[in-house]
Amino acid sequence: MAVRHAARGSVVATGLAVAALSVSAVGAAAQGGTVTVGSNYSDEVPKAAFQAALDHCAQQTGDTYVVNTVEHGAFQDNINSYLQGTPDDVFTWFAGYRAKFFYAQGLAAPVSDVWADIESNYNPAFKGASTADDGEQIFVPFYNYPWVVIYNKAIWDEKGYEVPHTLEEFTALATQMQADGLIPVAFADKDGWPAMGTFDILNMRINGYDFHTGLMAGSESWTDPKVTAVFEAWRSLLPVHQAGALGRTWQEAAQDMIAGRAGMYFLGTFAGEQADEAQRANLDFFPFPTLGTEFDAQLGIDAPIDGFMLSREPANADGAKDLLRCLATGAAQNAFLAVSPNNVAAANDADTSAYTPFQEKAAAIIAGSGAIAQFLDRDTRPDFAGANGMQSFLQSFLGEPDQDLAALQASIQDFWDTLPPQ
Amino acid sequence: MPEGRRRRRRGSTLTTRDRLTLVGMVAVPTFLVVAFILVPTILSILLSFTSWNGIGGLDRIQYVGLDNYVNLFTKYRPFWPALSHNILWLAFFLFVATPLGLFFAVLLDKGIRGTRIYQSVLYMPVVLSLAIVGFIWTLQYSPDQGFLNNLFGTTSRDEHFIDWLGDKDINLWAVLVAASWRHVGYVMVLYLAGLKAVDPSLREAAQLDGANERQTFLRVVFPVLRPINIVVLVITVIESLRAFDIAYVINRGKNGLELLSILVTNNLIGEASLVGFGSAIAVVLLVISLGPIVYYLVRSVRAEAE
Amino acid sequence: MSTAILAREQPAPERRPPDRRRIALHGFLIVVSIVWLFPLLWTIYQALRPYSETSNKGFLSLPDTLTLDNFTTAWNSAELARYFLNTLVIVVPAVILVLFLASMMAFAVSRYSWRFNLVLLMLFTALNLLPPQVIITPLFRIYLAIRAPEVLVGTPLAERGLLLYDQYLGMVLIHVAFQLGFCTFVLSNYMKTLPKELNEAAVVDGAGVWTTYSRVIMPLTRPALAALGTLQFTWIYNDFFWALMLMSTGSKLPITSALNNLKGQFFVDNNLVAAGALLVALPTLVVYLVLQRQFIGGLTLGSTKG
Known part of the structure; x- marks a missing residue:
């Protein structure tokens, strides 16, 4: 910039029209600054999808975007040191408590001024998930995806299975599948987090969304009989789940479902990424059945939102905020989803006419839910959800489902209590 | 000197x-x-008496006395399993992997043809990174796609299902086999070098006295190997305490694979770190490691003095 | 002393066992070798098969197609070439620097006696045995605190103003610091076995300390340096802990960490990862097979202290 001003100065001083022309041309080219973007879109498909969205925005803003892609898992593990070290201006992250935590620690900057421009483009629920405790907006939603029961259509047509709506229908179907030689419900929790989805859905069906939120925030107790009820319901469902979940990755379980060895799989719609295009067209899904409680009508669901945050001292704050404004448009989100059609755009002005049936259904399920949660590890403090916390506790339950639940719940509460105040 | x-x-x-x-x-x-x-190292020891999430200025560090240690010993569920796993790891290395390495070394020391090739093969895993070793063994152990379960007919669809990596009563043993795959080669090469240094006339003398091969080894060769034994012992202990990569690659050290080094890592890195608490575990690890280190140094100094 | 063993290493005298036993021994060693190589061979087999085939037919099946496609895909899609280069930028300076510094240190403590030389040697040895997790948090803060001088900011030496964090310099230095203890220990043991008269002769010739080091001792230490260099190359190459902790730019990571990029978040193709893992392991395997003598020499040299 300084160079440009100096050049302009000399141009004015010498008054050379030709030089002025060439300099203004240079000025236009340099108009756009550079914005650095830290990205966890490391898989081939999402990486290309994100690049498409950035290319779109680069055209809109004239800025240049330099992407620093880090493997998804490593990005999460190192987010703390990354944000304290030399973070990029904008970085990919998740909505909910998980975003608030880093803002509260002073590792992210507020983006309320961006929200003033984009607010009309989002439903209030998205704004809520993007707002910190002090009322500032700190996150820009990009897309979300529901956790649903996914199945292989061809197998279902062949066997004449019907979508179950209640738990009774669900268990009856599962028993039928068992008789037909299928694994009724594929299941995997080697990495520790996928089983959280099952805990969440049972908790929301049995105890409702508010209890979920309270439990995650620590205002409800893990020793509450309501939590016992969740574990008991889960225990009764385990016989129709695939055995050996703790040694299996969700990708392997998804392959079992895609290949038709397993009848159903409860997972986020990202399971579709494990399938090739033809296989994906053969996948369908439905919301987790209701359990006959007062919260049936609520149809609570985990539909985590992925999006972006602004680092604490961005080198190019204006450019970064322009990028966030652009990423909040339906056009940018469509550019992403055109390449990676497993999610649903967050912005209202996104063009849904190009949605695949898979996406249409995902959007409909999210729209039909009265209470949208993020996910266990996005709704609570990260040290509680981590490898030595809830991941371990849930694995311990799955390893020995018949263990003394009171003792397990007490040790979960103990763990929560020993965590330092935030 | x-x-x-x-x-x-x-x-x-x-x-x-x-x-x-x-x-x-x-x-x-x-x-x-x-x-x-x-x-x-010194700073880590100091941090173990504090509470800190690792974020922001040093003024956010709070002194909490022995709280971390009290929590660790009384409340923290993974601690005792991790400690016992480290001890089991040590025992397995000491009583299975190390003797196996010695056994191979003795066989290869017989000087039969092709010794070099056998040695290369047995030593090969040592040059692979533990991250890759972890992946290679996942391919053997994975529940439905792994080699072992497909060979034995013990996948999750079969009647008798062996969950090598997910069953917390088995997975540590499965990982120990993978880790031994490396350790045996390491120990073998150390012993092989030691055996080559044994004066051949000693053996001949023993054999002339009518000792059979086993007696010769136990009475003549093994005592001469004493210095090597000590090195191998120290290496085995240190490797067992440092054990990290394989379990970390396989499942982040959860569900039966808890190890002290992994508990340290899980508490220090990640989205929210408990620096004081993680440091306390590190100090426990440090104190345990100091045992063999000091033993080794004292021995070295004595050797110097002679 | 360690080096005595290396020096004494000679073709083992033929102590021929009787024929029948020799055949049994060969038989046993061949079986063991196959078992030992199996996990690696299995990985190679999977790497040669397309994903679609194994996902339909299962992993334990005879091949319809064997192809090198996975290797080319892994090479291209994970940009392995770039990461190999990154590793080179870390490993080569680190190995040279650690050998240089360790040889000076070893020279000073082994060829001269002064007040604290034993204490320092002990300190070096002890710290080399520490688990790396013990020091990581303070080290990370130290790295964050060290800012580059103004002239370097924006250059490749300090792209974002920090001199060590997320920089190759920081990676090189931590590898050097962490390996110094082991290298010093090995080299000092080696140098102690060189005749003391060498120093005296040098003094008579009017050579100073530096000349004695560079012209007299170093040339004689060459075998130990070669062995140690080979070993250090493998160790630093295989490390993934320091890079995981001290680097944050994805495209600057060394190759061992880059393997993660193949293990996708969403789509996991074990055949492809197998190919990638083999490509990543290839340099160490080649170094090992080509420089086997040095390699094993380095290990025994360092560890057999008697």
């Missing part, structure tokens, strides 16, 4: 320039080791 020391103080013959050169030669490496290893 150079013999010169006992005869006269060689230092007196050095010029000032020589002394400065020597100081320089010592100062740079010493600075690096002190600044990058010793100082952080």
Whole structure:
């Protein structure tokens, strides 16, 4: 910039029209600054999808975007040191408590001024998930995806299975599948987090969304009989789940479902990424059945939102905020989803006419839910959800489902209590 | 120690320039080791008495006395399993992997044709990174796609299902086999070098006295290997305490694979770190490691003195 | 002393066992070798098969197609070439620097006697045995605190103003600091076995300390340096802990960490990862097979202390 001003100065001083022309041309080219973007879109498909969205925005803003892609898992593990070290201006992250935590620690900057421009483009629920405790907006939603029961259509047509709506229908179907030689419900929790989805859905069906939120925030107790009820319901469902979940990755379980060895799989719609295009067209899904409680009508669901945050001292704050404004448009989100059609755009002005049936259904399920949660590890403090916390506790339950639940719940509460105040 | 020391103080013959050169030669490496290893070690010990999430200025660090240690020993569920796993790891290495390495070394020391090839094969896993070793063994152990379960007909669809990595009563053993795959080769090479140094006339003398092969080994060869035994012992203990990568690659050290080094890592890195608490676990690990380290150093010093 | 063993290493005298037993021994060793190589061979087999085939037919099936496609895909899609280069930028300076510094340190402590030389040697040895997790948090803070001088900011030496964090310099230095103890220990043991008269002769010839080091001792230490260099190359190449902790730019990571990029978040193709893992392991395997003598020499040299 300084160079440009100096050049302009000399141009004015010498008054050379030709030089002025060439300099203004240079000025236009340099108009756009550079914005650095830290990205966890490391898989081939999402990486290309994100690049498409950035290319779109680069055209809109004239800025240049330099992407620093880090493997998804490593990005999460190192987010703390990354944000304290030399973070990029904008970085990919998740909505909910998980975003608030880093803002509260002073590792992210507020983006309320961006929200003033984009607010009309989002439903209030998205704004809520993007707002910190002090009322500032700190996150820009990009897309979300529901956790649903996914199945292989061809197998279902062949066997004449019907979508179950209640738990009774669900268990009856599962028993039928068992008789037909299928694994009724594929299941995997080697990495520790996928089983959280099952805990969440049972908790929301049995105890409702508010209890979920309270439990995650620590205002409800893990020793509450309501939590016992969740574990008991889960225990009764385990016989129709695939055995050996703790040694299996969700990708392997998804392959079992895609290949038709397993009848159903409860997972986020990202399971579709494990399938090739033809296989994906053969996948369908439905919301987790209701359990006959007062919260049936609520149809609570985990539909985590992925999006972006602004680092604490961005080198190019204006450019970064322009990028966030652009990423909040339906056009940018469509550019992403055109390449990676497993999610649903967050912005209202996104063009849904190009949605695949898979996406249409995902959007409909999210729209039909009265209470949208993020996910266990996005709704609570990260040290509680981590490898030595809830991941371990849930694995311990799955390893020995018949263990003394009171003792397990007490040790979960103990763990929560020993965590330092935030 | 150079013999010169006992005869006269060689230092007196050095010029000032020589002394400065020597100081320089010592100062740079010493600075690096002190600044990058010793100082952080001491700081870790200090941090173990504090509560800190690792974020922000040092003023956010709060002194909490022995709280971390009390929590660790009384409340933290993974601690005792991790400690016992480290001990089990040590026992397995000491009583299975190390003797196996010695056994292979003895076989290869017989000098039969092709020794080099056998040695290369057995030693090969040692040059692979543990991250890759972890992946290679996942391909053997994975529940439905792994080699072992498909061979034995024990996948999750079969009647008798063996969940090598997910069953917390089995997975540590499965990982120990993978880790031993490396350790055996390492130990074998150490012993092989030691055996080559055994004076052949000793063996011949024993055999002339009518000792059979086993007796020769136990009474003549093994005692000569004593220095190597000590090195192998120290390496085995240290490797068992340092055990990290394979379990970390397989499942982040959860569900039966808890290890002290992984608990340290899980508490120190990740989205929210418990630096004080993680440091307390690190100090426990440090204290345990100091045992063999001190033993080794004392022995080395004695050897120097002789 | 360690080096005595290396020096004494000679073709083992033929102690021929009787024929029948020799055949049994060969048989046993061949079986063991196959078992030992199996996990690696299995990985190679999977790497040669397309994903679609194994996902339909299962992993334990005879091949319809064997192809190198996975290797080319892994090479291209994970940009392995770039990461190999990154590793080179870390490993080569680190190995050279650590050998240089360690040889000076070893020279000073083994060829001269002065007040603290034993204490320093002990400190070096002890710190080399520490688990790396013990020092990571303070080290990370130290790295964050060290800012580059103004002239370097924006250059490749300090792209974002920090000199060590997320920089190759920081990676090189931590590897050097962490390996210094082991290298110093090995080299000092080796140098102690060189005749003391060498120093005296050098003094008579009017050589200073530096000349004695560079012209007299270093040339004689060459075998140990070669062995140690080979070993250090493998160790630093295989490390993934320091890079995981101290680097944050994805495209600057060394190759061992880059393997993660193949293990996708969403789509996991074990055949492809197998190919990638083999490509990543290839340099160490080649170094090992080509420089086997040095390699094993380095290991025994360092560890067999008697």
